Amino acid sequence: MKSVIATTAAPAAIGPYSQGIVAGDLVFVSGQLPIDAASGTMPADVSAQTALSLKNIAAILEAAGSSMDKVVKTTVFLKDMDSFSEMNTVYQTxxxxxxxxxxxxxxxxxxxxASVEIEAIAML
Structure with missing residues (x-):
């Protein structure tokens, strides 16, 4: 059985997909762009984009009853691999x-x- 996760604390899906899906004991969070849910704006630099993408993931996980400390796998998509270090500095926090x-x-x-998009899989 699966259930759809939707929250206004993260940006709405911009296509035919869900913000997140709970399947069994796992939460699958769709790729999160660095869009502020309240204003619809996107910061310019990679560091701020990374932080916002991860904050959006955290909001979806919270709506699902999970949290960032239960994340088991992420995928980070970067527009430019030269920004890896900048992304990684924020990611590790x-x-x-x-x-x-x-x-x-x-x-x-x-x-x-966007310069960054991040998806995640977490445990409940």
Whole structure:
């Protein structure tokens, strides 16, 4: 059985997908762009974009009854791999113990012109 997670604390999906899905004991969070849910704006730099994408993930996980400390896997999409270090500096502040498995890839183009998009899988 699966259930859809939706919260106004994170930006609404911009296509035919859910912000998150709970399936069994896992929460699958769709790729989160660095969009502020209240204003609809996106910061310019990679550090601020990384922080906002992760805050959006945290909001969806909270709506599902989970949290960032239960994340087991993330995928980070970067417009430019040269910004990896900048992203990583912010990323590590969100995961301090038992850091999740992660994949980071360069994507030539991300939705809405973002420099960062992050998806996550967490336990309930």
């Amino acid at each position: 969100f995961f301090t113990e038992a850091t999740p498995a992660r994949c980071a890839v360069e994507a030539s183009r991300l939705p809405k012109g």
